[in-house]
Amino acid sequence: MHRVEHVMGFPVSLRVDDEDLPESAADAVFAWLREVDDRFSPFKPDSEVSRHGRGELDSHELSDDLAEVLDLCEHYRIATGGAFDVRLPGRALDPCAVVKGWSVQRAAELLMAAGAKSFVLNAGGDVVAAGGPWRVGVRHPEHADKLCTVLALTDGAVATSARYERGDHIIDGRTGLPATGLLSLTVVAATLTEADSVATAAFAMGARGIEWAASLPGCEVFAVDAGGQVLRTEGFPVAREPSAAA
Template sequence: MRLVRQIMGLPISLEVPGGEANAAERAFAWLREVDRRFSPFRDDSEVTRFDLHGPQSPEMREIAGLCRTYERLSGGAFRARLPGRAFDPSGIVKGWAAQRAGELLRAAGVSRFCLNAGGDVIAAGRTWSVGIRHPDQPHAVCAVFAVRDLAVATSGSYERGQHIVDGRTGLPARELVSLTVVAADLTTADAVSTAAFALGHEGIAWADAQPGCLVYAVDAARRVHRSAALDDLLVPPGTIAS
C-alpha cells in the first residue's frame, strides 16, 4: 500500500503492508505537527519563538543542539543562523522529523516500510531500490542503491536552485550539484549531506569520514565521487533490487 501526502511543501510517500493505514496516518500526523511547530515561515512556530528567546520544548532543544553539532563538525559551513537572517534549522528538521516518523511506525509494529520525504528515504524491513536523480535529466537516475534498514538523503541544487549556503562565506555553495549520504538513520544522513554540500569539494571526504556514512557525489564538472563501500549497494543498470 502506497500513500502520498503533501506536507512541508513537498510530497511525502509511504509504502507499508496492507492493513497498516492507521499507523501510516499517525506518521503523517506527526509530520504535519512538525511542519506547524518548526517551520521558519510561520509566525507562531517554535522556531520563530526560539529566535525571540521564548520557551523551548525538548524537541526544539534537540533540533538546536543538532544544529550546533553540525556547525562545529563542519567548521561553520553548516549554519542555522546566517548573518542578518533569522534562525532556520530546515537543514536538520526534515530528516529528523522523518526519522521520528519511522520510529513511530516501528513502535506500532510496522517493521517493513519505505518512507520518502522529498527524496530523503528510510528503507526498512526488506531491500528497497532507491534511485538518485540525475542532476541534468529530471526523469532519469544516475545511480540506484539496494538498501535495507538504512537511510538515504540527497542535497542538491537541481530542484530548488542554489539554496544551500556556505556558512563560512555567506555565499551559495556551487562546487557540487548533488551529494547523497547513506547512513543508519535519516537524521544523520540528512544533516551530513547538507553540511557536506555546503563544504563543497572538501565535503566529499569530510562526509565519507563521518562514522557510518557512505557518499555519492556529483560535482559541478559532472564528475562522480563515491565511497568504495557503496559498490556493494549499487544496482547494476537494467536490474531492480528484489
C-alpha cells in the same frame, strides 16, 4: 498500504508491505509531520522556531524536541568549521536542513513501534526504509529524466542535497555565499537524521565535504562535483552502475 500527502512543503509517500498494520499507524505518521510543520517551520510566524528566532523564547523555554534539533545544528556547525550554519547573518533562524530528516526518522520509528517491519517512507526524495532490499533511484543532477545511480537500501536511510530543485539555496556559512562546489551529494546512513544532516552539511563545505562525509562512521557517499565527475565510497550500496553523470 500506500499513502501520499503534501506536508512541510513537499510530497511524502508511505508504502507499507505488512498486511496487518492498522491504518492508524499511517495516520500517526502524517499527524506527526503536520505537527512538526506547525511547530518548526521558519515560514510560520507563530511557530516555536520563529518565536525563538525573534528572541521571544529563550533557551530555557524551548521544547525538548527543538532543543534536540538545535543541538544537532550546533554539532554540524562545529564539525564543518562553520560551513553549515542555521543562523546566517541577515536571515531568520532556519533549522529545516536538520528538521526534515529528524522528523521523518521519528515518523519511521512510530511505524516500527506500531509493528511495521517492511516499509518505505519517502519525504521529497529522502528515504528511510526497513525490510528491504528496496531499490532507490538518485536523480541525475543535470537531467531531470535520468538517474545517476540506483542503490539497494535494506534497513537505513538515504538523503541527497543538490542544486537542481531549489537552485543555489545551500549557503556556505563561512562566506555567506551559495555553495557551488558540487552538483549533488547523496549520503546513506543508519538514520535519516544523520543522512540528511550530513548531506546538507557536506554540500555546504563544497568539494571538501565529500571526504568529510566519507570519513564519518557508518556513512557512505555518492557525489557529483561541479565538473560532472562522480565520486563514491567503496561501500556505497549500488544496485546499478551510474548511467550518465560523469
